[in-house]
Amino acid sequence: MNLNDAPTGMPASTPTLSQSEPFEEHASDGHPIGGFTWRHVRTDVERPVVIINAATSLRCRYYSRFADYLFANGLDVITYDYRGIGESRRGSLRGFKASWSDWGVLDFEAIVQRAQREFPGQPIDVVGHSFGGCAAGLGASGAVIRRIVTVGAQFAYWRDYEAKSRWRMLAKWHVVMPLVTALCGYFPGKRLGWLEDTPAGVVRDWNTPTPRYETRPSGRSLGELPFSRVKAQLLAISITDDPFGTVAATERLLSYFDGSERTHLRIAPEDIGKKQIGHFAYFRSEYQDRLWPIALAWLQSGQLATDTLGISPHLRFNTPPRSTTQGR
Template identity: 60%
Template structure:
């Protein structure tokens, strides 16, 4: 049976490890999103559910092994694809309307609502990768979140890119990407081997991003006489969950400046900025994506597990604390 109702399981789709089920989420603006659910049997209010909020144009299947690891360590886990991506992709992206605000304000919001409805009484934690950490601040119900872990999370202000990689990244993401998007009506990233094909609105937000995100997104939209971007900015202050923001020293997207720029918006949260160098775990590289690779199950994932379980950084965790900010402060 295939049922595309609100938050229902969809049969007939290949299952993920450990009986992960395909699910369909419905957003408050009527979009259907595909995803996967790892669920333990029975009811357990003491068992948290973890939502994984993906990076830009990265399919939720990419996080399946990490989700399986969390499941095996006692969590229920929900992954989902933003509108326009992976399980949530329409037949054509040409002219498809979606931007970063949609991904947070509607899509992650749908995941939060589904978790609260399906797992009543269970605490909700969120893992945000890259833009997935930014999306947390945009979700209207973000105050429901109990604990937050982010990896390389920022909103792509180009001056924060790693100095050595900055010229190449600027050309790639702020010149080539928008040019190709204008030609095709979406960014055909998959045929370039860069990432999943990407809606034009997301490309617009990324390629034009300024030092303050509210000076970039939704500038022409007003709600009750106020710019929507300013309303979005205030939503970040609703987050009271403690945050562990992990940055990798060889990640040119997730530099200290980039992570701190985003963390400064979460003024009601206790924030920890943790840095890890590849040498800390005896490898040559980690970068922007590899934290979620299975080869780091024994070296990096216990740090995430310790934080999600108890809000603690394990004493033997690789890396060091770069910054810590308390509620009521921006840095």
């Protein structure tokens, strides 16, 4: 998938959400967070509830088929939008205050607390796509997370971008995007066909020329970072043709989760008979039979499915306190 294949708005393949129920949750600062819940009729304290954290400026509806899949396999699921996006947008974004920190520290935290309240006693797991993997480490309640699966998760640090695409990506996301944002007071992504409209503070975070989260304009100081609170079993999935999710980018984020047992699984499109997957396609229903079972197996057991064809030779293991790298 190339950089122009990023989904905009709600894809045509997104289901009607008939199996889900909408909700509105208020973050600690009072901002309403909208989303959807897939809930089984009978409660079971052993059944996980999975929170899906979206990528930057993707609507939670993009993940509805994946949520359907998890629900059909016996899990409860929560999807939601960060403030300023989709179900959590309230009016114009011009002058609207929101940042990556707000999305994780306030919005994700509110959903974790909702999961604890709505599904008392059940394990809480997280699936995080792109920035959603970072958000999984920012909530104050991170210690309650049992397992995490991230896909293409990283900080959007430009030096970590794929070498052959780096300068084109730098021009698009780090020159054009902030310039348009400065002119409009927010990033009008829907009009440009570049994801959803995005708050200016999020664009500033994206475009800070540093690899470290805590030095972003809205980041917390190193001593306040909550990543270390997370003690979850963490599977990071990266794709070899994802220009954002390179090995350097993936393992940079993994290094923050220093209290977690970490496994990095790197997948090439040819491993599953495809020419390309890229940064966005993992959650498309065409990969339900080949890629989705990897995440499901981890959420169910904390282990990789050993019978997943073409995957095993390309493992990268990271276990605290030091990171080791194997495979391609």
